[in-house]
Amino acid sequence: MNESTAFAPVCPLPISQYPQIQMAHGGGGKLMHDLIEKMFVPAFHNTLIDVRHDGAVFGIKDARLAFTTDSYVVKPLFFPGGDIGSLAVTGTVNDLAMCGAKPLYLSAGFILEEGIETEKLWRIVQLMRQAADAVGVQLVTGDTKVVDRGKGDEIFINTAGVGVIEHGLTISPNSVRPGDAIILSGDLGRHGIAIMAAREGLEFETVIESDCAPLAAAVGGLISAGIEVRCLRDLTRGGLASALVEIAEASGHEINIEEEKIAVREDVQGACEILGFDPMYLANEGRFIAFVPAGDADRAIEIMSAHAFDTSAARIGVVSEKTSGLVTMKSLIGASRIVDMFSGEQLPRIC
Amino acid sequence: MNESTAFAPVCPLPISQYPQIQMAHGGGGKLMHDLIEKMFVPAFHNTLIDVRHDGAVFGIKDARLAFTTDSYVVKPLFFPGGDIGSLAVTGTVNDLAMCGAKPLYLSAGFILEEGIETEKLWRIVQLMRQAADAVGVQLVTGDTKVVDRGKGDEIFINTAGVGVIEHGLTISPNSVRPGDAIILSGDLGRHGIAIMAAREGLEFETVIESDCAPLAAAVGGLISAGIEVRCLRDLTRGGLASALVEIAEASGHEINIEEEKIAVREDVQGACEILGFDPMYLANEGRFIAFVPAGDADRAIEIMSAHAFDTSAARIGVVSEKTSGLVTMKSLIGASRIVDMFSGEQLPRIC
Numbered sequence: 001m002n003e004s005t006a007f008a009p010v011c012p013l014p015i016s017q018y019p020q021i022q023m024a025h026g027g028g029g030k031l032m033h034d035l036i037e038k039m040f041v042p043a044f045h046n047t048l049i050d051v052r053h054d055g056a057v058f059g060i061k062d063a064r065l066a067f068t069t070d071s072y073v074v075k076p077l078f079f080p081g082g083d084i085g086s087l088a089v090t091g092t093v094n095d096l097a098m099c100g101a102k103p104l105y106l107s108a109g110f111i112l113e114e115g116i117e118t119e120k121l122w123r124i125v126q127l128m129r130q131a132a133d134a135v136g137v138q139l140v141t142g143d144t145k146v147v148d149r150g151k152g153d154e155i156f157i158n159t160a161g162v163g164v165i166e167h168g169l170t171i172s173p174n175s176v177r178p179g180d181a182i183i184l185s186g187d188l189g190r191h192g193i194a195i196m197a198a199r200e201g202l203e204f205e206t207v208i209e210s211d212c213a214p215l216a217a218a219v220g221g222l223i224s225a226g227i228e229v230r231c232l233r234d235l236t237r238g239g240l241a242s243a244l245v246e247i248a249e250a251s252g253h254e255i256n257i258e259e260e261k262i263a264v265r266e267d268v269q270g271a272c273e274i275l276g277f278d279p280m281y282l283a284n285e286g287r288f289i290a291f292v293p294a295g296d297a298d299r300a301i302e303i304m305s306a307h308a309f310d311t312s313a314a315r316i317g318v319v320s321e322k323t324s325g326l327v328t329m330k331s332l333i334g335a336s337r338i339v340d341m342f343s344g345e346q347l348p349r350i351c
Numbered sequence: 352m353n354e355s356t357a358f359a360p361v362c363p364l365p366i367s368q369y370p371q372i373q374m375a376h377g378g379g380g381k382l383m384h385d386l387i388e389k390m391f392v393p394a395f396h397n398t399l400i401d402v403r404h405d406g407a408v409f410g411i412k413d414a415r416l417a418f419t420t421d422s423y424v425v426k427p428l429f430f431p432g433g434d435i436g437s438l439a440v441t442g443t444v445n446d447l448a449m450c451g452a453k454p455l456y457l458s459a460g461f462i463l464e465e466g467i468e469t470e471k472l473w474r475i476v477q478l479m480r481q482a483a484d485a486v487g488v489q490l491v492t493g494d495t496k497v498v499d500r501g502k503g504d505e506i507f508i509n510t511a512g513v514g515v516i517e518h519g520l521t522i523s524p525n526s527v528r529p530g531d532a533i534i535l536s537g538d539l540g541r542h543g544i545a546i547m548a549a550r551e552g553l554e555f556e557t558v559i560e561s562d563c564a565p566l567a568a569a570v571g572g573l574i575s576a577g578i579e580v581r582c583l584r585d586l587t588r589g590g591l592a593s594a595l596v597e598i599a600e601a602s603g604h605e606i607n608i609e610e611e612k613i614a615v616r617e618d619v620q621g622a623c624e625i626l627g628f629d630p631m632y633l634a635n636e637g638r639f640i641a642f643v644p645a646g647d648a649d650r651a652i653e654i655m656s657a658h659a660f661d662t663s664a665a666r667i668g669v670v671s672e673k674t675s676g677l678v679t680m681k682s683l684i685g686a687s688r689i690v691d692m693f694s695g696e697q698l699p700r701i702c
Binding site: 040056073115117126141150164 | 375378407409414418465466473489494700
């Protein structure tokens with residue numbers, strides 16, 4: 001297909017249906033998926049963006065590189081287990097890891113609202129440096145903008161990252177094969193609940209801390225152990241459900257998972273019941289899924305668990321022979337249902 | 352110096368002096384310079400960020416790469432001669448060009464305010480694609496966040512860029528040498544005045560359009576002609592004056608320029624007089640300065656003029672033998688004065 005003919009002169013997103021952008025367009029669910037698939041991808045269409053991965057992978061001379069970006073608008077700026085600064089480093093580093101890349105360099109773009117306390121900015125900047133040191137990346141270039149009071153929300157941070165890929169694997173939804181095991185790196189939902197509780201001043205019996213954590217070491221462990229990693233995805237906005245739906249859709253394969261294999265801590269489950277959330281859709285900032293050949297599953301679980309600190313990895317499902325592109329889940333009582341993306345907005349501004 | 356000992360535990364910026372961030376901290380003048388030099392550089396200190404260039408230059412395997420980022424918060428979103436979308440592409444591409452790199456790939460991070468018209472977003476996205484096509488770069492990865500109504504300003508865009516350096520020059524303030532000629536690529540101030548006029552609804556006899564333009568072709572022309580380019584800088588926030596002061600300071604050399612060599616169109620000069628602006632500090636989005644050996648100056652002027660469309664390049668000054676790190680300007684009436692950064696805020700949100 002020719003690049004210029006593929007460039008869409010008419011917006012494939014039916015604008016009359018959503019004449020204005022809503023919060024849910026950034027929520028990780030169906031509306032965001034539509035915005036990306038029917039506006040950004042058609043407008044920018046090229047072979048790299050069409051892969052629909054957490055980042056772009058390309059070669060320059062003999063270097064195979066990954067490149068990714070995320071903006072961070074999390075509210076509040078500081079929450080149990082994390083803050084916007086460390087999230088802005090860890091989140092982008094994790095996207096590079098999901099490309100199978102070793103993270104090397106980050107950029108930082110600050111959009112400050114007039115009036116933010118300088119002391120607060122300094123704390124955030126220090127937390128970024130600490131998070132960068134912890135994963136061995138360098139912040140090497142940046143930009144600062146200030147917008148008028150009432151036109152921002154204290155601070156928004158964009159980071160972009162560059163990493164190097166030092167193996168021959170193609171880690172992508174396209175590499176997923178029937179029979180692949182799906183390994184989840186740990187329990188679900190702590191980040192979403194931690195943000196929600198901090199924002200709304202909710203108190204549970206125990207403080208639920210975000211799961212925010214760097215994932216590059218775990219991915220590096222899988223690759224250096226010679227496991228033929230097929231696809232990786234971190235479970236941020238939209239949670240496990242959206243990640244699986246996206247991969248099923250992009251690969252064309254059906255994915256079958258089992259609810260009883262998915263760990264959710266009791267306190268998180270309790271909070272979800274009170275608040276009306278489903279942990280399958282809650283954002284995590286230190287959890288990912290790995291698609292690996294069935295024969296590598298046990299070793300992958302071992303490696304991922306060793307890097308998961310206070311939780312364990314588990315095999316939660318399998319890639320089916322079917323080519324429906326759907327995700328099905330066998331529930332605790334044995335019934336099977338189709339897992340879809342969230343159609344509304346579960347929780348805004350969680351990252 | 353050891354990286355960890357260099358990491359500043361106390362903020363070198365005297366926070367008590369500016370307990371809150373002001374608009375001028377993003378204005379390209381002294382306050383922004385202080386914020387960068389006394390907060391971001393000490394916090395993130397490493398050999399790459401210390402170069403104080405428009406982007407970072409590093410090697411991965413046998414590829415020499417440039418990496419840069421900018422956020423765009425320009426207001427209004429559409430103005431004579433440009434718009435936020437094309438600016439978000441051209442501005443970052445220009446920063447790569449200033450590193451002497453051939454721009455290849457861009458990321459795009461959108462921060463949308465709930466309620467922005469979907470049609471407007473589509474227009475902006477199309478303009479980004481057109482600007483990318485015009486310079487031969489691809490938008491390959493992105494991110495979208497939506498913030499609550501009243502917590503943003505319709506749209507902010509961050510772009511980061513990766514380019515490849517295919518020559519052996521070290522283009523940096525550190526490469527500047529006494530005797531180097533300073534070439535300015537065209538007339539000053541059109542972008543700043545265009546934004547100001549559009550924002551305030553001012554009307555002049557003629558519509559002043561932004562000078563917004565890609566600069567990579569001109570830089571490529573200089574390099575492929577074998578000109579030993581020492582340093583490049585585009586004249587965005589803070590204008591020509593700030594760019595020269597930064598380079599003089601970073602290199603330690605004194606810079607001497609002549610006011611009569613600096614082109615300012617009559618309508619821009621008139622607008623400046625009415626509005627109380629100094630064209631030396633006005634932002635441009637399609638102008639740059641090149642430091643080249645004196646013997647290459649005439650050829651450099653020829654090449655830069657050939658790429659400048661509706662204006663001409665000129666030799667505006669020279670790098671002195673003196674090591675004061677200052678910039679002096681001989682005025683039209685022959686007096687010499689020191690050029691400093693702007694201490695207040697000339698014009699907010701121009702890019």
